[in-house]
Amino acid sequence: MDRKTILEKGLLLNYLLGELNAKDEELIESALQEDKVLRQEFQKLESDFERMALENAIAPPQRVKSSLEKTLTKYDNDTPVKSLSTSSAFNPARLLVAASLAAIFALTSFWFYNQWQTAEENIRVAREEKEQLQESLQKLSEEIQEVNAMYAQLNDKDVIPLLLKGNKLAPxxxxxxxxxxxxxSVVVNPKALPALSEEETYQMWADVDGEMISMGLLPTDKDLVALTYIDKAESLNITIEPKGGNDHPTVERLISNIYL
Structure with missing residues (x-):
């Protein structure tokens, strides 16, 4: 059982809680002996549990203690104890003490179990939040790299900026x-295109020897869109197409074009 599998499946937590079968426990113990990183992760997990248990510990209510003390005092003062032989001696007060201690133990155990469950849930939530944060950071990093690459393209000395103005369909x-x-390479800023319905989209085309070749869609919610460069294009054209784009241009909905 490798480290990645153990960490992704949360088997260290299951091992700590005693929820694994004997075979899996042996595998985890063997892995802990051989893998220093896993040992460190397990020790950290144990430390987190101890810290959370201490931070979330709840003392029994004072009224339970007061009620118990009053009951014990009453029986100590009011209940007669008969002198019998050692083998048959019976003391109701002692029996009450034993029962009361058992009740307190059960109550305390129940509280501790609840706190343990809460700590386990907190660890699970924290782990999920950490994973989500890592995914968000990774996605943000990729988006930043993509934007930086586009802006680098715009600043290239060989870049030719072309303004595509709307025709009478979209002045x-x-x-x-x-x-x-x-x-x-081709990068387009479509932010000044009028908003469309959810069932429509803009699409750019390159005219090569009278044939219109799709360069890609132009979503207006982005500042820059990288499109496909088409060799020997004579003009660039923008049309309004159904959502998802089209395999051929809707010429009657051509809103802008420019010759190269």
Whole structure:
């Protein structure tokens, strides 16, 4: 059983709680002996449990203690104790003390069990939050790298900025395409395109010898969109298409174009 499997399945926690079968316990114990990282993780887990148990410990209510003391005092003062032979001696007060101690032990055990369960849940939630945070940071890092790469493309000396203005179908539409024929890249800023319905999308096309080739979709909720560079394109064209895009342009919904 390798370290990754043990950590991903939370087997160290199950081992600590005694929830594994004998075979799995032996495997975990063997892994702990051989893997220093696992031992450190297990020791940390034990420390977290001890800390949470101390931080969340709850003392029994004072009324339980007071009630018990009054009951014991009453029986000590009011209950007669008959003198019998040693083998048949019976003392109700002692029996009450024993029963009361057992009740306190049961109550304390119940509280401790509840605190233990709470600590276990807190650890589980903390672990999930940590994983979610790591995923969010990873995604953010990837997005930052992507944006930085796009801005690097825009600052390249070989980039040609092209302004695509809207026609009579969308007179207020604007989009800027940054074309680099040397690196064969295209980045478009579509933010000035009018908003569409949820069932529509913008799509850009390259005209090559009279054939319109799709370069990709233009979602207006992004500042920059990287599209496919098409060799020997004579013009760039933007159309309004059904959600998800189209395999051929809807010419009657062409809103902008520019010749290269």
């Amino acid at each position: 207020d539409a604007r989009a800027v395409a940054f074309v680099n024929h040397k690196s064969k």
